[in-house]
Amino acid sequence: MNQHPNIPQPPRWADQLLEWFCAPHLLEELQGDLHEEFYYQVERIGERQARQRYIWDVLGFIRPFAIKRKSSLYPSTPIFPFDMLKSYVTIALRTLWRNKGYAAINSIGLSVAFCICTFLFLTAYFQLSFNSFHQNQERIFQTYFFKNAPEKIERMGNMPLPLTPALKAEYEDVEGAARVMEMRKSTLEYKGKFVEKDVTLTDPDFFQIFSFPLIKGNSKTVLMDLRSIVITKTMAQILFGKEDPMGKVLQIGGEGNQKGYIVSGVLADVPENSSIRFDALIRVENLPNYQATQNQWDAFSHKAFVKLAPHVDQKTFESRLKPFAQKYLTAEIESLKNRGAKPDKNGDIFAIRLQNLSKVHFDTDISSGPPIAMVYAIIGIGLFILFIACINFVNLSIARSFTRAREVGVRKTLGALKGQLFVQIWGESTLLCFLGFVVGLLLTYVLLPEFNAAFGAKFTIKYMLQPQVIALLFGLFVLVTLVAGGYPALQMAAFHPVEVLKGKISLKRPGVLRNSLIVAQFAMSALLACCSVIAFQQVNYMRQKPLGFEKEQVISIPVGSKANGRQVLQRMRNKLASDPAIVSITGTGVNLGRGKDGTNSRSVIGFNYKGKEVASDWLLVDYDYIKTLQIPLLGGREFDPAYPSDSLDRVVITQSMADMIGEKEPVGKFFQTDTAGAKIQIIGVVPDFHLYSLANEIKPITMHLSHSEPIHYIFVRVAPASLSASMDKMKEVWKEVAPGTEFIGSFLDENIEAWYRDVERLFQIFGLASFVAILLSCSGLFAVALLVIEQRTKEIGIRKVLGASIPAIIFVLSKDFIKLVLIALGIAIPLAWFFMQQWLNEYPYQIEISIWIFIGVGIAATLIALLTVGYQSIKAALANPVKALRSE
Incomplete structure (x- = not known):
């Protein structure tokens, strides 16, 4: 410090106060800066006024804290x-x-x-907790078939019935093996009480593999008897109330087709996060055609699970399954070779592989x-x-x-x-x-x-x-x-x-960090907004794309397991034959869309036709199916009661089926699904139609008629003028034709909408998230803009005094923020295009991503940011400049 007597010095007592209150490690630098300011002011305004300003600077600096020197603030x-x-x-x-x-x-x-x-x-x-409640889940696996087909790699989770017994018999490392076959909802009856529940067919090893807790019964013996049944706690309460269900007889089945099962166990309700869901368990040997299919290796009907011994490696065990596949699945391997299939890197054309239980839920090929x-x-x-x-x-x-x-x-x-x-x-x-x-x-x-x-x-x-x-x-x-x-x-x-x-x-000059954070949050918001719009357009596209049949004005009625579908269908035809509001009635084995019963099924039959491998959806229909769905005929005719042989070996196929067998004029041609079967004649050809969701590629369809196979769904086409009252009318008719059976009909277009419910939920999640993200981004931008403009109050006042217009001031205050939003859009738009294109590639039928989506989102984001910042900018621009100049 300069102590020369001829040089003006600041008041010594003020320096002592500063020394008293200031921390020693900061005193020298702070005092030096204050002294430098003092010497500058001496030259500018004179020594006397400079000393006064120095005293006020020191007092103003220490005054708020002087009385707290010994307090608890910073003692x-x-x-x-x-x-x-x-x-x-x-x-x-x-x-x-x-x-x-x-x-x-x-x-x-x-x-x-x-x-x-x-x-x-x-x-x-x-979702990530699925199947996590099972003990030793690292040793539990679902089997699946791997096919290295010439067109693409295929994975299939449905297994033939003899697979698991053969695995358990030939491999000591298999501690347990169980088939799990989900049936349609079945009617269970006890003393006049009826319920429609999910009955699953399985093996005695089921409870040795899985950890579903039994409340009553012994896990080792509950399914030892072919007539045993294990029910959930909720089902027991519905059917038995306070009565002990153990040993009681439950009847399963519809009219004239009931079987009695003895309750051997009661288990806790299946957790929501379980891939295997059921209300009751019975032995798989109770399958109606079990005797005929138990040794068929080419009939794929169920899921199979195995539990390996401790310390058995999955990959090692899969390699040991190669001779097993060559022994029992030779026909599949030879068929693939004839089609030109080549071994993969593991040397497999067709193989049995394992998927761990913890990953089954997310494996869309087998789950x-x-x-x-x-x-x-x-x-x-x-x-x-x-x-x-x-x-x-x-x-x-x-x-x-x-x-x-x-x-x-x-x-x-x-x-x-x-x-x-x-x-x-x-x-x-x-x-x-x-x-x-x-x-x-x-x-x-x-x-x-x-x-x-x-x-x-x-x-x-x-x-x-x-x-x-x-x-x-x-x-x-x-x-x-x-x-x-x-x-x-x-x-x-x-x-x-x-x-x-x-x-x-x-804060007048924005820092890199703040700008980076604003860019990041608007980039995320724009990314989510683009994804939401594209997802919405894809869902809307799948809803509106023609399906090959007319879905409007058709009521779909699940028959259920209690009633005989064929009898109910004939009763409805007799009852409504003279009703002018009814256009046509038919029956089928497969619903279109997802009805209120929540179930669906698929039957695919593969065979060889003139050296070509053919695979087709095998669809049971009844008379007037094509008429009810208004599917046009390309050639031949549809099923007609005037031709009794139509119910034996006659089929109507789609155009893609005709292309697959290589016949330009398929009507009248014959084929066989197996060498021992009868020859089947093609009597009609229709255009391709979507039997399943547009999330699946359209497949060839073969429609057949049968008087013995059960009808599971009834379709009723009603006249447009009678649409509003048609559902109530069907409820009344149902009480007469299927007494004691619940009516759960729905319109076919509603069922089709339900196909896309999962995708729509994804769109809703993205939409909600993008809305919240934009809202949060705007609130943050609003607050930052407010603080920045407050810091620039004096600048705004000076600009107005010098003649700047209100639009010019708004532009100056807003341009920096708009630049950040544009940078964010430049980052978000390419990412959105890349990710959504990958997502769309999962769908065989997809939209083309339009550039107008990104332009629209970009304009919307810019306008939202402009409005957010512009409000504060306009408010500041309209303020009195005199007050602005006095604010600092």
Whole structure:
């Protein structure tokens, strides 16, 4: 310090005050800066006024903290941790109360993000937990067939009946093997009580493989008898009430086709996260045609599971199955070789392979579960939303830190350590995060019924209270607190007090971090928005694409297992023959779409025709099927009661079936499905139509007529004028033609809509997520823009005084933010195109991604950002410039 007597010196007592209150490690630099300012002011305004300004600068600097020098704020002597914690909490609450707007924006954003993330992560956790309740699941496998066909690799989960008995007999490493065959809903009756439930056929090893807990009965003996039946707890309560079901006889089947089964066990209800679902279990030998098919290796009808001995490696066991496949499946291997199939890298053309139980749910080739990519997408969306909320928190905290810079500088000057400041500021963030977390959980609880209804979930509050879920939610809270609160606190605690006092820390120039975070959150929002629009268009395309038949004005009625479908169909024809509102009635073995019974089936028959391998959907129909669905004939005729032989060996095929057999004029041609079978004649050809969802490629169809096979569904086409009252009429008629059987009819177009329910749920998730992401992004942008404009108040006033127009000021204030949004769109649009194109490639029938989707999303995102920032810009531009100039 300059002590020359001829040079003006600042007041010594002011320097002593500064030494008293300022931390020793900061005193020299701070005092040097103040002295430099003093000498500058001496030359500018004179010594006397410079001394006065110096005194006021020192007093203004230390005055707010002078009375707290010995208090609990930042004491010079140690205090108890509890007192320090109390002080931190008190100051944090006061600070948040003084900044209610900032606290509200952050807490609301976090609460919405926590709520959405909780729902999404619960959904993903539920899917990932499938089959996890089984003990030793690492040793349980589902078998499947691998085909290295010339066209593409195929995997099939349906097995022939003799497979599992042969595996268990020939391999000692197989501890247990069980066939699992899901039947249609069956009617179970006990003392006049009837229920329609899912009865599954299996083997005695079922309970040795799986860990479904038995409430009553011995797992080793419950299925030893062919007439034994194991039922769930819920079914036992429905049929038996308080009566003990053990040893009671249940009747299964419809009119004239009932069998009695003795209840040998009661098990707990099957968990929702189980790939195998059933209400009752009986032995697979009770299958009606079991004797005829038990040794057929070319009839694929069920799933098969094996449990391997401990320490048996999956890959090693699969290699040991090669001679087994060559021994029993020679016909399949030779057929593939004749088609030009080549061995894969493992040397397999046709092989038996294993899929671990933990992965079965996501293996779409052998299971009906969702693809694992969908679960990852749900997790990704949840992380996106959480990350966007964290970005808002960080941006607002950093922006607000510049308004608190002087406070931080003063506290550090008075001796506050960096760690103390970090804990203080991070504590404020923790309080905000905790508030958002609690409100988010409350929102989750309140909205749980609506979420279950919208997405077909079955979550309850008990599910949320599971230890794993609690740990997951707590982990989310800790993660957000560390990421969103820790970084801004660390940045603020690192402020240099001298730079603060010199005014070098400002928000007027945006930093790289803040810009990067704004770009990231808008890129995520635009990505989700593009994905939502494309998913919506794909679903809409599949709904509207012609199916090859007329789905409107047709009622689909599941017959159920209690009534005889053929008898019911004939009664309905007799009852409605003279009704002008009924156009036609028919029956079939396969429903179109997903009806209210929730079941469907598929029968595929393969055979050789003139040296060609042919595979066709084998569809049971009745008279007037083509007429009822209004499918045009390309050649020949449809089934007609005037030709009795139509019910024997006559078929109607689709055009793709004619192309597969290589016949340009197929009508009148004959073929055989097996060498010992009768010759089948083609009597008609129709255009291709979609028997199953457009998510599956259209397949050749062979329609046949039979007087012996059961009719499972009845289709009724009604006149357009009678459409509104037709369903009520069918209910009344059903009571007469099928007494005692529940009517669960639905319109065929509703069934078709249900095909795409899962895809639509994905679209709804993306739509909801993109809406929330955009909302959070805009709220964060709004708050940052507000703080930036507040920092530029004086600049705006000067511009207006110098003649700048309101549009020019709005442009100046908005252009930087719009640039960031455009950069975000440049990142999001290519990513959206890439990911959605990969998703669309899973569908054989797909839309072309239009560039107008991206243009529309880009314009919408830009307008939303412009409106968000523009509101504050217009407000600032319209303000009185005199007040703006006085504000600083």
